[in-house]
Amino acid sequence: MASDSVLWFARHELRLALRESLAMLKAGRSGRSGRRGGLIVGLLLFTALMHLMAYGVVGRSDLAQAAPTKATLIVITASLALGWMLMLSQAIESVTRVFYTRADLDLIRSSPFALKTILSVRIAAVALMITAMALLIAVPFVDVLMLLGGPRWLTAYAMMAAIGISATAVAVAVTVALFRLCGPRRTRLVAQILSAIVGAGFVIALQVAAVISEGTLSRFVLLTSDSVAAITPEAGSLWWWPARAILGDSPALLALLAFSLVLLGATMALLSPRFGDNLTEALGRTIVVSAASRARPFRLGSPSRALRRKELLLLARDPWLVSQTLMQLMYLIPPGVMLWKTFDGGGDSALLLVPVLVMAAGQLAGGVAWLSISGEDAPDLIATAPLPPQRAIRAKIEVVLIVIGAATVPLLLPLAAMSPGAGLVGSVYVAVAAISSTAVQLWFRAQARRSQFRRRHVSSRVAIFAEAFSSIGWAATSALTLYAPLLAVIVGAMTLGVLALAWAISPQRT
Amino acid sequence: MLRAAMTAAAQLIQPPPALELRGLTKRFDRPVVDALDLSLASGEFYALLGPNGAGKTTTLRMIAGLTRPDAGAISIYGVDALADPVAAKQIIAWVSDEPMLYDKLTPLEYLEFIGGLWGVAPPICERAGRNLLTSLGLAPHWHERCEGFSKGMRQKVTLAGALVHEPRLIILDEPLTGLDAVSARHVKGLLRARVDAGCTVIMTTHILEVAERMADRIGVIAAGRLVAEGTLEELRQRSGEGGGSLEDMFVAMLASEPAAA
Numbered sequence: 001m002a003s004d005s006v007l008w009f010a011r012h013e014l015r016l017a018l019r020e021s022l023a024m025l026k027a028g029r030s031g032r033s034g035r036r037g038g039l040i041v042g043l044l045l046f047t048a049l050m051h052l053m054a055y056g057v058v059g060r061s062d063l064a065q066a067a068p069t070k071a072t073l074i075v076i077t078a079s080l081a082l083g084w085m086l087m088l089s090q091a092i093e094s095v096t097r098v099f100y101t102r103a104d105l106d107l108i109r110s111s112p113f114a115l116k117t118i119l120s121v122r123i124a125a126v127a128l129m130i131t132a133m134a135l136l137i138a139v140p141f142v143d144v145l146m147l148l149g150g151p152r153w154l155t156a157y158a159m160m161a162a163i164g165i166s167a168t169a170v171a172v173a174v175t176v177a178l179f180r181l182c183g184p185r186r187t188r189l190v191a192q193i194l195s196a197i198v199g200a201g202f203v204i205a206l207q208v209a210a211v212i213s214e215g216t217l218s219r220f221v222l223l224t225s226d227s228v229a230a231i232t233p234e235a236g237s238l239w240w241w242p243a244r245a246i247l248g249d250s251p252a253l254l255a256l257l258a259f260s261l262v263l264l265g266a267t268m269a270l271l272s273p274r275f276g277d278n279l280t281e282a283l284g285r286t287i288v289v290s291a292a293s294r295a296r297p298f299r300l301g302s303p304s305r306a307l308r309r310k311e312l313l314l315l316a317r318d319p320w321l322v323s324q325t326l327m328q329l330m331y332l333i334p335p336g337v338m339l340w341k342t343f344d345g346g347g348d349s350a351l352l353l354v355p356v357l358v359m360a361a362g363q364l365a366g367g368v369a370w371l372s373i374s375g376e377d378a379p380d381l382i383a384t385a386p387l388p389p390q391r392a393i394r395a396k397i398e399v400v401l402i403v404i405g406a407a408t409v410p411l412l413l414p415l416a417a418m419s420p421g422a423g424l425v426g427s428v429y430v431a432v433a434a435i436s437s438t439a440v441q442l443w444f445r446a447q448a449r450r451s452q453f454r455r456r457h458v459s460s461r462v463a464i465f466a467e468a469f470s471s472i473g474w475a476a477t478s479a480l481t482l483y484a485p486l487l488a489v490i491v492g493a494m495t496l497g498v499l500a501l502a503w504a505i506s507p508q509r510t
Numbered sequence: 511m512l513r514a515a516m517t518a519a520a521q522l523i524q525p526p527p528a529l530e531l532r533g534l535t536k537r538f539d540r541p542v543v544d545a546l547d548l549s550l551a552s553g554e555f556y557a558l559l560g561p562n563g564a565g566k567t568t569t570l571r572m573i574a575g576l577t578r579p580d581a582g583a584i585s586i587y588g589v590d591a592l593a594d595p596v597a598a599k600q601i602i603a604w605v606s607d608e609p610m611l612y613d614k615l616t617p618l619e620y621l622e623f624i625g626g627l628w629g630v631a632p633p634i635c636e637r638a639g640r641n642l643l644t645s646l647g648l649a650p651h652w653h654e655r656c657e658g659f660s661k662g663m664r665q666k667v668t669l670a671g672a673l674v675h676e677p678r679l680i681i682l683d684e685p686l687t688g689l690d691a692v693s694a695r696h697v698k699g700l701l702r703a704r705v706d707a708g709c710t711v712i713m714t715t716h717i718l719e720v721a722e723r724m725a726d727r728i729g730v731i732a733a734g735r736l737v738a739e740g741t742l743e744e745l746r747q748r749s750g751e752g753g754g755s756l757e758d759m760f761v762a763m764l765a766s767e768p769a770a771a
Contacts, residue, residue, distance in 0.1 A: 298622045298632035298639075306626020310612070317614040317655075378610035381671070384574050385627040386600035450613070 006121060009113070013125035021129075047140070054140035074232060075223050076243040082202050084163050087134050089199030091164075091171030094126045096191040099175070099275060119272040123172055127264055131164025152248035158257060159246045166260040169267045176271050189319040196327040207334035303387040307395040308402075311372045314450075315403060318371060325407060328360040332411065353415055354426040354482065355475040361404050362433030362471025368403050369441035372396040375450035397438055404434040422482060429478035436470040436499055443506035466502035470495055526588035528552040528679055528710035534572060534582035536734075542568045544734035545582070550727075552587075552678075555705045556712045557725035561764060565734035566714040567606075570683050573712070574604040586679055600628065603672035607684035609664035610671070613657035617643055617667045620656065621674050628675035635674060642670040646696050661688035669697060673704065680704065682713035686720060698724060722756045730763055738763055 099122070108118055138160050146153040174194070178187045206223075233239050245253035301309065315321055332353070373396050376382060382392050408430050416423020444463035473495030480488035529550040536543040543565040550556050560566050571577040573584055575595045584591040584598075591598035612620060618639060625635030643649055646666040651659070656667060665688055672680060680701070686694050702724065705711055715721055721728050722742060730738040730745075738745060742756065749759040 298625060298636040300632050301626050303627045303629060306623050309626070310615070310623045313619065314612060314614050377612050380574075380576060380604065380606060380608075381610040381624070382627075383576050384599055384602070384604040385624075386596045386629070387627065388596060 005113070006117060009118060010121050010125065013121055014128065017125055017129050050140040051143060054144045058141055058144055070232070071223075073240050073243045076246060077240065078206070078223050080159070080163070080242050080246065082206075083134065083138070084167055085198055085202040086137075087130050087163055087167035088171055088174075089195040090133060091126060091130045091168045092174055092191050092195040092198065094129065095123070095168070095171045095175045096188055096195075098122055098126060116272045119275050120268040123168065123264070123268055123272065126171075127165050127168035130168050131161050134160040134164045134167075153246075155248050155250070155253050156246045158253055159242065162242075162245075162253075162256045162260040165257075165264050169260070169263040172267045172271055172275075176274050179274075189322065192319050193323040193326055196323040197330065200327050200330050204330050204333055208337050211334055211337050303385065304391055304395040304398075307382075307392060308399050311396060311399040312402070315368065315371060315399070318450075321368065321371065325364065328364055328407075332356055332360065353411070354422050354429070355479040357408060357411055357415075357426055358429040358433045358478045359471050359475035361408050361430040362437045362467070362474060364407060365400055365404050365434035366437035366441060366467040366471070369397075369400045369438040371450060372399050373438075373441050374445045374448050376447065377450050379447050393442070397442075400438050401431075401434060404430065425478055425481050429474050429481070433471055433474040436474065436495075437467050439499070440466045440470065440502055443503055446507075462502060462505060466498060469498045470502075473498060525552055526585065528554065528587055529573065529712060530583075530585040531569075531573070532583040532585075534569065534584065535580050536565075536568055536572060536577065537580055542734050543572070543579070546731075546734065546736060548729065548736065550710055550712060552710055553705060553708050554710055555701070555724055555726045556710075557721035557728045558712065558714045558731055559718065559721055559728060559760060560714075560731035564731045566731055567683050568734075569731070570604075570681050570712070570714060574602060574681050575599055576604070601678040603675065603677035603680045605669055605672045605680070605682045605685050607665075607687040609661070609668040611656050611664050611667060614655055616653050616655055617648055617670065618652050620667060620671055624671045624674055630675050638676070639670065639674050642673055642700075643667075645700060646670055647693070662690055662693045665689060666693060666697070669700070673700065678709060680709060680711045680713075682711065684714055684716065686715065686717060694720075718756045718760060728756075730760065732764055 099119075108115075135157065138156065142153055142156040145156070175187065175191055178190050178194070182190045241249075241252045241256060245256050299309070373393070376396075383389070385392075412423055412427050412430065415426055440463055444460045444466075446460065473491060477488050477492040477495060480491055527549045529548065531546055531548040534543055534546040534548075535541065546565075546569060548569075558566050558569070568577060572579045573586070573591070575591060575598065579592070586598045587601060589598045589601070612623075615623065618636075621635065621639035621643075622632075624630075625632065625639070630638075640649075640652075643652060646669065648663065648666055648670070651663065656664060659667070665685070669685065672682075682701075685701075686697060689697060698720070701711055705726075725742075727739065727741055728745060729736055738748060740748065745756070745759055745763075749762050
């Protein structure tokens with residue numbers, strides 16, 4: 001393939017990637033000029049807000065001025081590692097999506113372009129998008145640091161490129177390895193789960209370490225403690241190069257950038273042919289269900305039961321739900337460890353688990369409700385079945401509550417055993433949060449393909465905000481019910497107000 | 511009075527029509543179905559032909575209970591479908607050109623689900639389901655998830671789903687879209703067998719040859735109104751072209767119909 005056609009294809013790739021991200025921002029609306037103005041104002045506001053938030057995080061710390069002490073190096077390295085893990089998680093997601101779900105794969109494979117080159121261009125495009133994403137997240141922080149600490153922080157931008165590029169390279173290697181290990185069909189599911197774990201895992205691991213060593217949920221306390229300083233390598237070690245690079249050490253920065261580029265180049269050269277083979281394998285494979293369900297005869301049941309059974313079966317086979325549930329459960333680990341550590345010290349920390357559990361229940365219920373209510377793949381079939389529409393909806397709502405119950409009861413029971421009050425409050429608010437999220441999904445339901453789940457927030461941003469606010473609101477209310485009942489009444493009323501507002505502007509009402 | 515009594519007596523002797531539409535009307539931005547009258551006898555195979563946008567699909571969706579008409583009446587084997595939709599849906603099946611499937615279910619699981627929705631006894635449903643899948647050539651794929659299926663296979667699974675609960679009226683909207691010749695023959699054979707067993711079928715199709723070879727009666731619809739109806743022979747005589755194909759007649763008929771233009 002001539003170099004100009006490589007460039008041409010790269011342009012095509014970037015255009016596709018850019019449009020995908022724009023479509024996310026614009027919530028699926030067409031880009032009329034009036035809307036565009038609103039979008040720009042919204043972005044400016046968002047940028048300002050992000051800068052304020054960044055100032056809140058790094059403004060008061062002595063990161064900006066101080067010469068790098070060991071504690072500074074540790075904090076910066078940990079932040080960079082966290083950033084890198086997040087980008088790796090995003091990159092795994094992007095690589096799997098670009099390679100397995102974009103519909104143009106057959107078109108490209110049938111074209112006279114060399115598949116290997118095309119895949120390399122795709123990998124490069126992913127690296128570029130991931131770098132852009134890293135920059136987008138880092139800009140507010142770097143700006144604030146530059147404002148306080150001078151232009152030496154400018155190199156942080158170049159460091160973001162190194163992060164994006166190396167994360168993409170590793171993501172490609174991980175995806176190819178997954179393909180070898182799990183086979184073509186499972187790769188997507190496993191990659192999704194892995195991406196969730198990688199994204200959240202680092203934070204959670206730090207938190208667990210903080211709980212165990214210092215008895216606190218604060219990661220910062222752990223990182224700046226003497227015990228960590230004692231086990232980390234000497235100041236001259238290679239481990240601190242990323243931190244040094246970001247602090248303005250040009251040789252270190254150049255070395256890291258070069259290393260990332262070589263890594264990406266090597267992945268392209270070595271692994272794109274593998275991808276080609278993998279794709280050929282992946283086409284036309286079919287999934288055969290396990291032998292246990294083969295032998296099973298048809299089961300008896302009412303239409304509602306048939307519907308519930310179908311929904312539960314589909315949910316169990318849903319890759320998103322599996323990875324999402326796993327992630328939610330992971331966030332419960334640190335407070336769980338905390339609870340376990342202070343078990344004999346007193347039941348007070350049991351209260352910590354309640355809001356986290358309520359929040360998780362609300363979020364999970366929103367996703368499951370979308371899948372079963374809006375993500376119905378055969379709406380006409382249900383509409384022509386001999387059962388009243390209300391009964392079909394009721395069966396679907398029941399499924400959401402069953403799933404939430406199954407996910408939270410194993411955690412609520414030990415909680416209730418340790419602290420009956422917390423158990424009761426937790427159970428009540430878990431139910432309230434789940435019902436609220438389900439209600440929001442009902443009010444804003446819009447029929448869509450189940451596979452469109454990733455884009456569900458595009459259909460209604462109001463619904464997403466209402467769902468998030470109600471989950472956070474009920475989590476706060478549950479915590480306050482235990483600590484300050486009077487405040488709980490106020491926050492609870494506010495949460496109800498948010499829900500009422502969402503209902504008032506929902507399309508189902510008009 | 512006497513007349514009413516005689517009509518009632520006649521209804522007792524004669525079974526009600528399988529499907530009866532009276533003044534069926536639906537407007538979106540323009541009238542899509544315009545005071546349509548239609549009557550199908552039990553055991554009849556009826557094909558609805560018409561150009562794109564003539565109101566065929568909207569008519570069928572109203573019969574299936576998916577779209578509410580603005581005016582008119584729908585009676586299915588004597589059941590008022592607008593007053594008692596659940597009772598009407600119990601005896602009908604709807605098949606559209608867009609397969610109504612779940613990617614993550616196998617064909618057998620799908621049929622079990624449909625059996626549950628329509629309240630078919632599980633052993634009967636299972637036996638009927640296996641027979642249907644076998645006769646549609648899907649036996650080797652019983653335990654595969656539908657996500658890897660071709661369009662034709664998906665359409666066949668949907669059709670099996672429609673037939674598994676033994677409907678008395680089958681409503682098909684372009685059922686042969688995406689099917690290869692062998693599959694289309696399978697489907698046609700199955701439908702014909704159902705009609706021979708007393709089932710009633712109403713279908714739309716773009717493939718005139720299918721209407722010509724399969725339908726007992728053909729209705730031509732344009733701009734939401736029935737412009738011609740009859741057996742193939744009757745339609746031929748009407749258009750005055752003794753030996754012409756259905757396609758020739760169809761084109762001639764629509765050309766002479768100003769509303770269709």
